[in-house]
Amino acid sequence: MTAPSTSPRRRDTLIVLAAALLARLAVVAWAAPRFPPTADGTFYHRIAERVAAGLGYTWLWPDGVVTYAAHYPVGYPALIGGAYALFGAHPGVAMLMNAVLGALAAVAVHRLAARAVSPGPALAAGLLVALHPGLVAYTPALMSEGVTAALVTCAAWAAAWLRDAVPLGAPRTIVARVVVLGVVVGLATLVRPQSLVFAPLFALLALAPLAGRRAGWKALGFAALATAFALAVCAPWTARNCERMNRCALVSVNGGWNLLIGADPASTGAWSPIKVPDACREVWDEAGKDACFGRAAALYITEHPGAWLSLVPRKLAATFDYCGAAGWYLHESNGAACDDTCKLVLGVVETLYERLVLALSLVGLALAAPAARGRKIATRLVVALGIVFLFQTHAWVAYLALVVAALFGGRSLLRGPVLPAAAVIVLGATLLTHAVFFGAGRYGLVTFPLIAGMAGMVFAWRREPERSSAVAADPA
Structure with a gap:
């Protein structure tokens, strides 16, 4: 890649922000009067209304009984509830919040790219996110995936900001930025609990350039600190769950449900109505039922490990072959306004766009293949395999190939620019998560901003990405 610019272009950042906001606001203006909440969005909207009214995360049953709840993560309905309290409980308010956060993700990607490549490719990276049809068209959905994608992308931005402090050698500055990273990941965790893993992983990525005999121990210490602050953000909610749900839970009590859905020999790999085990039929407590489902799933997995593992390709196919989340949601909400x-x-x-972006990212890895002959050949073979699968039904193999090919980069991946490494980390974590639980196209959406940004960087890629490990301070 070319040497990084001395500072990101503020003008280009404004271009990215304007493009992202205008595209999303146009969709919101069209969708707000036409598409009421649907699917999980119905639940989020109702909980947000109760939060805005000061009733907390509680559920009103048809018979008038009110119970405390924690089935879904609190983060997204809490964000919507805050917006409803300020501006009124209308779905359009939530859509506007989605638009702002989606635009922020595009800005974050531009800032990440501007640290490593010249202004043109950095602008391309930001615009690929700003105008991503899957992300833009999903803005009206009162669903958590778009917000998760934005927060995780901002966490990667915070990791790059943390890396900026490494050459300064100022412990207090590093600690302060580690805290910021932990807090951002903590917010993402409240929206999607599995995001917690990004606290230590992004911290280790940010601190990879640390030098000295004790560099490894320092990096591990800072990774633990980032994780501690992420947990601290969640701690009040965790304490609430311990008190109100009769069982402690970090964020939500649906892990057992999700594990059981993905531990069914008849599974297609995607969501399906849960088949309640006999042992759980008389368990009515929300947290207790989830724990019972988790035990049933664990029992099936231990007794039928081969059958459970055989479901992994189906789960990954359901997650990465085809997203279609925007069209699905809009059609589900109002089939007349968004027909077949x-x-x-x-x-x-959306599919054509996503596969083009993935192809560019794979090509970038081939161009940046390690200098060692063996690893270079292996990288390019894996990339070639991935590109072949881009033209097949099962694109999940191409996403897996992106992770495998990147890993051949070894230390150069970690010490190179933060953006591609963060994209690989988020993609790898998403692959592992949905190999265990179950898949859905919308779950892959969290990877879209960083992969799109990685694709934009290909226009500046050279053979030795480690040359770009020097970072430019971001004046923003």
């Missing part, structure tokens, strides 16, 4: 043709067109455009 609308759903199909959105799906085709």
Whole structure:
């Protein structure tokens, strides 16, 4: 890659912000009067209304009984609830919040890219996120995946900011930025609990350039500190769960449900109505039922490990072959305003875009293949395999190939620019998560901003990405 610019172009950042906001606001203006909440969005909207009214995360049952709840993570309905309290409980308010956070993700990607490449490719990276049809068209969805994607992308931005402090050698500055990283990951964890893993991983990535005999121990210490602050953000909610749900839970009590859905020999790999085990039929407590489902799933996995592992390709296919989240949600919400043709067109455009972005990212890895002959050959063979699968039904193999090819980079991946390494970390974690639980196209959406940014960087890639490990301070 070319040497990084001395400072990111503020003008280009404004271009990215304007493009991202205008695209999303246009969609919101069209969607707000037409598409009411649906699917999980119905639940989030109702909980947010109760939060805005000061009733907390509680559920009103048809018979008038009110119970404390924690089935879904609190983060997204709490964010919506805050917006409802300020501006009124209308789905359009939540859509506007989604638009702002989505635009922030595009800015974060531009800032990440601007640290490593010249202004042109950095602008391309930001615009690929700003105008991503899958992300833009999903803005009206009162669902948590878009917000998760934005927060995780901002956490990667915080990791790059942390890396900026490494050459300064100022412990207090490093600690302060580690805290910021932990807090951002903590917020993402409240929206999607598995995001917690990014606290230590992003901290280790940020501190990879540390030098000296004790560098490894320092990096591990700072990774532990980032994780501690992420947990501290969640701690009040965890304490609430311990008190109100009769069982401690970090964020939510649906892990057992999700594990059991993905531990069914008849599974397609995607979501399906849960089959309640006999042992759980008389368990009515929300947290207790989830724990019972978790035990049933663990029992199946230990007794049928081969059958459970055989479901992994189906789960990954459900997550990465085709997203289609925007068309699905809009069609589900109002089939008259977004009919079958609308759903199909959105799906085709989005799929073509995502596979093009993935192809560019794979090509970038091939161009940046390690100098060692063996690893270079291996990298390019894996990339070639991934590109072949881009033209097949099962694109999940290409996503897996992206992670494997990147890992051949070894230390150069970690010590190179933060953006591609963060993309690989988020993609790898998403692959592992949904190999264990179950898949859905919308779950892959969290990877879209960083992979799109990685694709934009390909226009500046050279053979030795480690030359770009020097970072430019971001004036923003």
